[in-house]
Amino acid sequence: MVFELLGGIARLFNSLFRELRFRFYDGPVFHRFLNHKYPYYSKLPRRLKLKFLRLVKDHYEYFDYIERDNLKLKRAMKAIIASAASQLVLFLPNTSLTFFERIIVYPDFYNSKITHKVHKGEVNPGLRTIVFSWHGIADGLNRPDDGLNLLLHEFAHALWLEHKIMGHEYQVISPKWAAEFENYAIQEMPKLQNDSEHFFRRYAFENMHEFFAVAVENFFERSEKFKAHQPELYRILVQIFKQDPTQFYASNSKQKSLFR
Ligand SMILES: [Zn+2]
CATH class of the missing domain: 1.10.472.150 (Glucose-regulated metallo-peptidase M90, N-terminal domain)
Known part of the structure; x- marks a missing residue:
């Protein structure tokens, strides 16, 4: 005791x-x-x-x-x-x-x-x-x-693999939205592969893993353009990551200091 x-x-x-x-x-x-x-x-x-x-x-x-x-x-x-x-x-x-x-x-x-x-x-x-x-x-x-x-x-590869390997034990990505992502990729990848002007670099079309990793890079680095070019895929990633990077662009000049 x-x-x-x-x-x-x-x-x-x-x-x-x-x-x-x-x-x-x-x-x-x-x-x-x-x-x-x-x-x-x-x-x-x-x-x-x-x-x-x-x-x-x-x-x-x-x-x-x-x-x-x-x-x-x-x-x-x-x-x-x-x-x-x-x-x-x-x-x-x-x-x-x-x-x-x-x-x-x-x-x-x-x-x-x-x-x-x-x-x-x-x-x-x-x-x-x-x-x-x-x-x-x-x-x-x-x-x-x-x-x-x-x-x-x-890190996107790591997260996707973790979802695939450990998904039955603990949840990383919502299975519903991971499935939405896969459905989108399966339908769109062959079409996009022939589009030399595509928003994603060609490496994205190697396989599902690369498509996810390249999508994540664009989601965070070129959010506005991504949203304009592929709104449906962008929307799926918003659901997967539970955040919309285009919403973080507010000026932070008036933020109070975080620590004293
Ligand atoms: Zn890769």
Whole structure:
């Protein structure tokens, strides 16, 4: 009885300590960094910023980050990777992406041990691992509106695979809207494949996985154009991610400061 009570008090102090640490240290540190470096975060309304920061902290601490080929993964780099994961799952169940445990980062494009081809990134569900090249990540971040974003692309693959592998145990994406997406893709992919002017790059038409990953990149990076070109597909993605990125463009100049 006494031990249970002591255990309860210890847990209470632990969660209080974590909350204070978030309020006075981690939260403000991530906030100052992301407000300058991560446009999706800067545009979020104030009430969602705190939620986003908590998710970033969780993803920052949760994944086992592994450096390859002499890359030194700085804290800022880890924060950027954690932010992309948080962007995708901001409104999804908090089990999302927990199937994956490891994030490997190479400095440059690398030779995959699995496909024996040069890769910018890949997802390996067997090893519960997501792999990136920092070169590929930086390319995506430097051009934030071209519909190419390696971080979102690979995390979208991870989420889709998690939905397929773990869907019977826990829900990541609503099965109804995932099925809507597949129906849309099956009908539209052959038509779009012959359309050289298409809004999506050709790589999207390789298979369902790539179609989803490219759709996600465009959903977040070129939301307005995507909505105008393919309103039905855009609407399905709004349902899948439970967010509409075109709604986040309100000026944030009048937002009250988040931390004191
Ligand atoms: Zn891909």
